[in-house]
Amino acid sequence: MPDESMMSRKDFNHKEFKNLVKEAIADELSAVAMYVQMANMVKNPVLRAIIFSIAGDEYNHARTWMTILEQEF
Numbered sequence: 001m002p003d004e005s006m007m008s009r010k011d012f013n014h015k016e017f018k019n020l021v022k023e024a025i026a027d028e029l030s031a032v033a034m035y036v037q038m039a040n041m042v043k044n045p046v047l048r049a050i051i052f053s054i055a056g057d058e059y060n061h062a063r064t065w066m067t068i069l070e071q072e073f
Helices: 014-041 045-070
Strands: none
Touching: 014 045
């Protein structure tokens, strides 16, 4: 994937960007589900809390992408 400096503004494809953001949201939410499932498999309360914390991080990433998706760009 080309870095930002290689892409001119006219090459910016809004539809493709939106699709990538939607894919990122789906990936983050999928990760949340996986981490919650993993946390529920663990008996150690400290490890369980750590994994739930990671799930929370992923959920916040999804929320951030949702906010970006709502923006005019």
